[in-house]
Amino acid sequence: xxxxxxxxxxxxxxxxxxxxxxxxxxxxxxxxxxxxxxxxxxxxxxxxxxxxxxxxxxxxxxxxxxxxxxxxxxxxxxxxxxxxxxxxxxxxxxxxxxxxxxxxxxxxxxxxxxx
Amino acid sequence: xxxxxxxxxxxxxxxxxxxxxxxxxxxxxxxxxxxxxxxxxxxxxxxxxxxxxxxxxxxxxxxxxxxxxxxxxxxxxxxxxxxxxxxxxxxxxxxxxxxxxxxxxxxxxxxxxx
Numbered sequence: 001x002x003x004x005x006x007x008x009x010x011x012x013x014x015x016x017x018x019x020x021x022x023x024x025x026x027x028x029x030x031x032x033x034x035x036x037x038x039x040x041x042x043x044x045x046x047x048x049x050x051x052x053x054x055x056x057x058x059x060x061x062x063x064x065x066x067x068x069x070x071x072x073x074x075x076x077x078x079x080x081x082x083x084x085x086x087x088x089x090x091x092x093x094x095x096x097x098x099x100x101x102x103x104x105x106x107x108x109x110x111x112x113x114x115x
Numbered sequence: 116x117x118x119x120x121x122x123x124x125x126x127x128x129x130x131x132x133x134x135x136x137x138x139x140x141x142x143x144x145x146x147x148x149x150x151x152x153x154x155x156x157x158x159x160x161x162x163x164x165x166x167x168x169x170x171x172x173x174x175x176x177x178x179x180x181x182x183x184x185x186x187x188x189x190x191x192x193x194x195x196x197x198x199x200x201x202x203x204x205x206x207x208x209x210x211x212x213x214x215x216x217x218x219x220x221x222x223x224x225x226x227x228x229x
């Protein structure tokens with residue numbers, strides 16, 4: 001069984017400040033981990049993914065995440081927030097293989113960026 | 116490359132009515148998923164198809180929900196009869212079995228049951 005916990009349903013930062021969105025996972029098998037972003041009335045867009053290669057993963061729009069097995073964490077960061085980063089972010093886990101699209105999602109974190 | 120297409124984008128129905136959603140995955144993607152996203156929650160998997168066969172439908176409320184994927188391409192998800200608690204966004208996603216490690220999502224269908 002797999003599960004994801006996102007700490008903080010809402011995060012607010014100033015433009016130019018560090019963005020840190022927290023994600024902890026539970027998995028009985030080596031996990032594949034993903035961060036997706038969702039803009040209002042849109043589908044999910046993949047930001048980045050961890051698939052058992054490098055533990056520090058770089059994604060689109062300046063985001064990155066680090067897989068820490070000892071902490072069962074996969075936190076998302078961006079050094080400097082931009083107004084366009086305001087959206088909802090979802091962390092997700094899958095068992096990989098031929099079912100890496102079979103995802104268990106966290107409850108989401110809404111990121112607000114203020115001037 | 117065309118993305119995952121879904122229709123309609125929005126649907127409003129009364130409770131006890133029926134409704135159907137359509138999904139066209141990315142060309143060549145063998146695996147197709149339907150997710151339900153209730154407001155304020157993360158998406159939840161309803162059903163997974165591999166080609167035209169069901170791999171996992173353990174979380175599909177089979178008394179009212181049904182899904183099919185004819186010829187291993189397009190898929191439809193049906194609700195009959197709808198309940199108020201079915202109000203949600205229904206997301207379709209597809210993935211390839213021959214490379215790549217991600218699922219691609221459509222824009223979703225927002226269903227409101229009144």
